[in-house]
Amino acid sequence: MAQMKYFYELTISSSPHAHTPITTQTIMRDVLIALAPALLGGIYFFGFRALAVTLVSVAACVFFEWAYCKITKAHCKIYDLSACVTGALLAFVCPVTIPYWTIILGALFAIVIVKMLFGGLGKNIVNPALAGRAFLFSWPVIMSTWVSVGYENAPGLLSTADIVTSATPLANMHQGMMPTDSIMDMFLGNVGGCLGETSALLLLIGFGYLLVRKVITPRIPVAYIGTVAVLTFLFPLGNDRIAWMCAQVCGGGLMLGAIFMATDYVTSPVTKLGQIVYGVGCGVLTVMIRYFGGYNEGVSYAILVMNCCVVLLDRIGRPVKFGAPRKEAAK
């Protein structure tokens, strides 16, 4: 009996037994750190309402995940920080003037319907933050009100009544014109747009951090942005090819989408070839929607559509089993 007692204290589990310090939590923490520069940029360009909207969104996402787990009596995993990332990304793809109740409903949709009902993190088919944004187009006027940048135009924390609206560079480009803002402004983020998407520079800093920490590989973002660059260079809607290409690449949510959303582990392919095809697909769809679509911006819908193709893209570029006959491998 004495021996049996010790036996029960052993933890018996199946292999692998090797441990890695990388967990979902550390990855998500790195993503949050990488998003920080863009948030600071958002606060600088649009005022403290940007911070407030982001915090509300993050809090709502975490709360809804916790509440869902409570109600369904499921194991609660809010400490993996994935809900925080979803909340931050959702806020980043909304205009800074969005009312708080709207972003809370967006968080509800993103977390409960898109993520938890499909089985939680790892089982969702599409990116929750982008699906939340798509759902928020239920209020199209709210989602297409763009405040002018600058300290004096910053919307109030509680009231957005007397804001100065402006056209975004994307709206200009959608009409086939060069944006009124300079390319430099667009690169730095000194233009109208969603809360966290305007500054290509700050997003690229986050990209660099993620690459250094090896959280993501450059395959999807490079394939995505490269495709958009090539297509817009080949088919410019103006006289200056280079300027048009730069404006398209820096404008709208392309950087944010390509770096932080298209690379979502759950909703992107696992094979190298699959990832490249996925990135190219996102790029082609983005350009098609920007050129021919009804909306100004195509990034979110392009990524959502490609998310749905991931199950197919995962089949291409699979490594051949060692020692498998060629014919069988082809099958």
Next chain:
Amino acid sequence: MNFKRQFREGLLTKNPVTVQLLGMCSTLAITTSLFNGIGMGLAVTAILTCSNILIAALRNFIPSQIRIAAYITIIAGFVTVVDLLLKAFIPALSQSLGVFIPLIVVNCIILGRAEGFASKNTVLASAVDGICQGIGYTLALVIMCVIRELLGNGTFGGGLLNGGEGIRLIPSQFPAMQMVMPVGGFLTLGFVIAGSQWLMKHLDIKNKKKEAAK
């Protein structure tokens, strides 16, 4: 035939929308106001009952090789009659449902019940089947309509109450427009199916307990 069982099947356990998943096109498209749901439900019930009766009456007369062609002809005839009558006497409903009334011809519920039930059963049983399945369809449609109209438009009874505007329950800036768009149709259908599954399971457990108590 057991009419009570037929009624139960039509309403819940073999509901054409939530269990058989028939006629999805019109279900998803028109469930945006109570008026639409009731109108479409009644139109389908009327057509389904008539076609079921006629097909059951002719079931020994129609050779099996040409049965589908014959059924479709009969169904299309009834649909066109209903379409013309609606256009002449309830133009508002005809306008609101648009192309979906003529499309009842290809609504799988009608052909499905013709092939699956009326061609093998008596006229009376088929008539009851048509009415029960029609009520089940109408019920599912009305539930979807109420949910989508409330969440997507903020009103109840659109096209019917309060001079067609419906009774406003949610102030007009809050409702989520996507709920009356296609995506809302799919979402609502999913939830309604889940709800009906839950209800069936719940009733099942209850019945078993009852039997066990005996």
Next chain:
Amino acid sequence: MKTETTAKYVLRLALTLLIITSVVAVALAGVNAITAPKIAQLNAEKTQQAIEAVLPGGFDQEITDFTDDTGLVSKVYAGANGYAFEVTPSGFDNTITMMVGVDLEGKVLGISIVSHTETSGLGAVAAASTAAGEAFRGQFVGKSGSVSVTKDGGEVDALTGATITSRAVCSGVNAALACAGNLG
């Protein structure tokens, strides 16, 4: 079922179908005969109402020999106070059918949208009986020559988030104005 392939059986199939289709056809003809006048009357009333909404005093006759360079004008009605044009510009989703009233001096009397499939909440505002819809349609009253939205350098304020619908309505009004100019 041995006789399935015989001529007699094939004839039976054909005859059965023939009987069913004939009966259905006769029944439909009957229903059509009852409902056709009623439907025609309803359609005429609807057109009448749409015209009266944009052309005070209604119309006396329909003009069939009009010159239309845009290809958007489908019907022209003439009345004592001017003309009503049924135009069908293409909107965001599909064609918009609208009625444009133009007075004898070539000024827009009013517009009304008969049918459309624009996005609800955005483009559909153009046809709505809300304050925003009335304000949008009201902008066209009194305009002459050609109209366009402010983004294109014109005077019409586009509906929020629905530039394409607004442009479509403008192109419809322009087609009507051009056609009115041709009528003299």
